[in-house]
Amino acid sequence: DAMVIQNPRYQVTQFGKPVTLSCSQTLNHNVMYWYQQKSSQAPKLLFHYYDKDFNNEADTPDNFQSRRPNTSFCFLDIRSPGLGDAAMYLCATTTGGLGTEAFFGQGTRLTVV
């Protein structure tokens, strides 16, 4: 059974129209990550939560926001998507322990038209 679930798998949105991607987990992990991955590139960390403590990367554009209403769910909001925001968005979870692996969802591929 999938432990980290991202919805939808594919999302098409219009230029400038707000879009929300969702991630849920059944692992009860403290930490949730959001990554942006463009074609043939490394995943780029946008932000992460440790419980409710939000950690924003310094170079994450203000256009990207996140919410974590409870342990199980985390949302990525893109307020005004541009063509450059088309990418795969990956959600991952882990415990606070240093050595525990991160479990990834299957990703949401975002297309901006």
Place this chain on the structure above:
Amino acid sequence: AQKITQTQPGMFVQEKEAVTLDCTYDTSDQSYGLFWYKQPSSGEMIFLIYQGSYDEQNATEGRYSLNFQKARKSANLVISASQLGDSAMYFCAMRAGDTGRRALTFGSGTRLQVQP
């Protein structure tokens, strides 16, 4: 700040041979963890192996082993007896820092192609 460097954009290996994928890292933290992930063309990230900064033995998981040289800040992945299904992107990653701020940072990846 943490940094992971993978200097091999692409590698070729013959089926059944061994291959080493390079990874160097930089961090000011004394405690850190190093990970390798495999990403097939389908896109999911698959965990392969972990090495802790205080682990004295090199990690091994089946055909995967990690050649950890702490003084050189390198954590190379060795895949023995390569199989066609090993063809994928491979990412080295690191976690370090205080409990609440342990970002998982990835290198730029190496695309491995296994040839029959």
